[in-house]
Amino acid sequence: MGSKWRKVKLALGLNMCVYSSRNHLADDDDEASPQPSERRSDAALLSPSGDWVTAPSTPSSNRLRLSKSLSRSSSKKTCSICLASMRRGDGHAIFTAECSHSFHFHCIASNVKHGNQICPVCRAKWKEIPLQGPNSDTQVGKARINPVDWPQDNAAMTVLRRLPPRRSDSTRHAGPLFQTLEPSVFNDDEALDDEIHSFEKNTSNMLPIYCDDVTKVTIKTFTEVPAAPQSSALENFTVLLHIKAPCSNSWLNPGKNDASLPQISHTPRASVDLVTVLDISGSMAGTKLALLKRAMGFVIQNLGPNDRLAVIAFSSTARRLFPLRRMSETGRQLALQAVNSLVANGGTNIADGLRQGAKIMEDRREKNPVASIILLSDGQDTYTVTNGVGNQNQPNYQLLLPSPVLAEESSGFKIPVHTFGFGADHDASSMHSISEISGGTFSFIETEGVIQDAFAQCIGGLLSVLVKNLQVKIESVDPRIHLGFLKAGSYPSRVSPDQRNGYIDIGDLYADEERDFLVSINVPAEVSGNETSLLRVMCTYSDPLTKEMVTLEGEEVRIERTEAVMQENVSIEVDRQQNRVQAAEAMAQARTAAENGDLAGAVSVLENCRKDLSETASAKSQDKLCVALDAELKEMQERMASRHVYEASGRAYILSGLSSHSWQRATARGDSTDGSSLLQVYQTPSMVEMLTRSQATLLASPSTQRILRPVWSFAAQPKPR
Template identity: 75%
Template sequence: MKRGDGHAIFTAECSHSFHFHCIASNVKHGNQICPVCRAKWKEIPLQSPSLDPPPGRARITPVDWPQNDALMTVIRRIPPPRPNSNRHIMPLPQAPEPTVFDDDESLDQRTAIIDKSSSNTNIADNDFQRTIKINTFPEVPAVTQSDSYDNFAVLVHIKAPDTGSGKNPNRNQANLPQISQTPRVPVDLVTVLDISGSMVGTKLALLKRAMGFVIQNLGSTDRLSVIAFSSTARRLFPLQRMSDMGRHQALQAVNSLVANGGTNIAEGLRKGAKVMEDRREKNPVASIILLSDGQDTYTVSGSGANKQQPNYRLLLPLSIHGNDSAAFKIPVHSFGFGMDHDASSMHSISEISGGTFSFIETESVIQDAFAQCIGGLLSVVVKDLQVCIECIDPTLCINSLSAGSYPNRMMADRRTGFIDVGDLYADEERDFLISVNVPVNFSSNETSLLKVRCVYNDPLTKKQTVTLESEEVRIKRNEIAGQGMVSIEVDRQKNRLQAADAMAQARSAAEQGDLAGAVSILESCRRVLSETLSAKSGDRLCVALDAELKEMQERLASRHVYEASGRAYILSGLSSHSWQRATARGDSTDSASLVGAYQTPTMTEMLSRSQATLLGSPSAQRPVRSVWSFASQPKRR
């Protein structure tokens, strides 16, 4: 056995070389012939008990470490392979992939579609708790009869139901935080993982550990498939249920990954989408997680200033990007890993699919980032939500719908508008600003503006359609002008939208080389926000927005800093605000910062569990503070 660039290499008597842990596992199962030339070996590799590593050498522990092990103190940075290394590592042969991926494991018909592992809660008896909540806030409560407005703002606030407050008192294994054990819908999850040469060493070890966490936290009714890509893409295993056997097989497959080759993101996503498209059966929730640490070397053309970003809407199948007239089908939640990933492409992929883009600046945060994501995916309580806004007064029309990245449209008469929201996680909130005209009105002391209707599917109760209507939004019409208090809820959301717009403008300026102009745009926005009602009242969102804009200014200090982290940080912020969903940014998923502003309780619980496994015990973990939402700020006065 010889040592090779951070990996133990076994050279057989037939002169073919393999990674030691891969071939030892092969031999352990009774295979004593060379996978390449089929020669029968007389000398076979055996895995001896692990010994303490010599000083200066690191030991990479596999993903099935005991969960109470202090992983972060064990993993050390492994040096990258020497550039002049010409050793060719032969991967273990893979079973040929079928032409059609219709070999997904059948759903567990004994458990219906709902995971009730903890209790027999009667969901039907709690329907009143499982409906979304609709609140509306006019910009001001009263307008003088003689006044008219061209852009009067009305805030529509939507909140998804929670998962229920029930906890399983018996689930406290290994002193880990309790995870809500309430009924939920199972998911079909495909992870598309970059194993190109740049992932060698610590990055790949941390990815394996993070995937181990994901696998261990999926339920027996959830299904998982893993796609690994470098120069090409391959499916490690079909979509299979995470039963005890399924978890064991998934952990083995992930732990066998070896980093080499280029980066072909589009091919990896196409294969991941094919798993979803070809499956015979479907769980109610489906999603793709994409992780990459490098530039797409097979899709991007040119370099430097001449680099051309690919149009992923043309490269990826319809099942990922949907179309302009329908809700997204399979969201891709992309994770840019480290300083060298292609943030623009990763953000583009998530944006066209309806997913989020997270920036993992510090390698050790990867598991927390995955934990936050699956904490949401495992708590979907609303499917295919559409918000309908209708004008009531015959003289009113809608001027605009401020819905971020959500598809929206208006009827030709501009009196009815629609916003396609899609799925909501438990306790998630969405805010949409509607701009309408308010005409002069001398004939009444009140004007009815809007009513809001929400139509969605409840995956927990299998109700095909749930329809809810809000109360009418009305404003008083006074004869004499009075001082009307501006709604702090409306003011807060105006600030959020203005900050997001400033981020987009700053990014555009930076891409054109005008870093000073980008910094100036953000500074101007900070000044404007500081003069608003919500900022002066100490609103938490405004404080966090200012801190985020300041952080972005610092990441625009130079071209090098912007290329290394500024672009990814800004794009991750834009993704979070445009979808109003939590993303990982920089080196933190801390719910006390704006990075965690959209975090839900289930995300926070999963983060607590992740950090407990990383640091050995809850008492040693970094504290995860209580989540806060933009809607939980000071109310109108």
């Protein structure tokens, strides 16, 4: 009964929030009454090193559950906002709220500044809130608290402000109480300091990428068959173009000449401007929002000091929660505080969130080499935008995306929006449409526990961009040869009117990414000669580090001509990619049938495709891609068992698969991003590396603590064989 904590309250004669310094309060502060709730705070979930306990595995689930023990002690010894220690004598002022939870004063003041008026730990509603301001006893509406001879010139002195009466229900969700006015132009992005920007070329900013080769972009070609009769003309002859991004453009470990070990390359990477657009509608309340905060914490911790991050939060309306600023130690801490201030309520205005995210990209004064937007939502867009023609109820998100001219300095390449549909109630069609229009991918997050892994896979790619604005040109060598179709998926492609030239705009490539395109041509008969020259392939791209344009030309494509008719087997490489294209087309047809209410027809389309694939040469040879395609098509059939199942997960699963195959890029699908899954055929080593870090933080295994360091300072280790 004689603790100094109670003496302070009695001296004040008020039941109010008190700012208390650990230097002046006795150790019996730990004698305070037990916490009123054992619910784990959202802030604790944000910690990459938070305690997680693995639930017993079941055939259908291997989810993680939270440890309840941390919530009782974290608020006493650790600030639940910045996750740093609150030890005595560490030079930080401490704020203890009326609910008895304590925080660093500057942290909770920032939390309140972002519109949060409830305890981040127990969610208790406060009657008084802390504000940080100058030491003036005459400030209107503010009171000075100095009960135990704290110095009058203390710059961090507590200032309290009593909250006004609660607003009526009609305006309760209109927005945060202390929301600052948004600027009309988002040109307040933090400058790219020259000294920090040069960090890109320093070895401390290198992402470890494991590979056997260290090359530039490579171009390979494969013909449908290696030889054809001289006397025969071939129509719709297929040529495969294989493009592979560099694994590294620097150096290998010196002194490592053992051919039995994989070579490890350190790759300087391009810095990133990343805008995250996050759904905080009412349906995100509880565990969803807590896990979103943790996932954002992982993203923030893995961005380097020359990367910049902005955060948009949207519900009924959207607001910029955090401006575009570098993820230095200070920027990282402020970003964590801003994310932790999120509170879920209101509707789902995806359009406004997307508009705000695009505005940040368009208005920024300076630009990092790589730019991307991440959009996550768990609901249907209740606020749509149309172009005034056609279906007035159909949203036209293209009007809200960053202009290519503004985004990439007239190059025509867009800023990709990578969308994440969360749960069973999200608008998969809209999210897929946004990603498809912008050049991004659509991922389906079926279970709550996968959200961090889904983000990790995405940024694992974004933090390894080695090729910018890649364009491929195909040119016929013989004037008798004309180009037919280009099977390029979602990549913009075109054939010249004379059918002599073809172009494919690929854009950015992550380290180790591969792209395969099928080209249809005619092969004329040869009167004489042992071979026919068919095509010439070249590509141009920008190096994001040196800003130099690179032009590469592949070897001329030729086919051998023979006098006798020969029965040639189709190239496995060409056959494999033909199967991929056929499977993607079947997925699109099945989706159309399902949307028209014909689930039986959709299942039949997928089943017929599986039968056709099983008869191909690559499938018979147990090609990895063909096995993965069959497993994926089977999964889609199961998710079309009924209208309810299709609405809940089938549509999103198919759209995520279409996004992955059309861009040839990994997406999260269903409840797994496991790199060992056959469905993840497009995962790159950098994506797998980031996924490993994410899963290590969730499991909190002591043996994997080395992976918790930020990606830009991670020390390369040999990849296990």
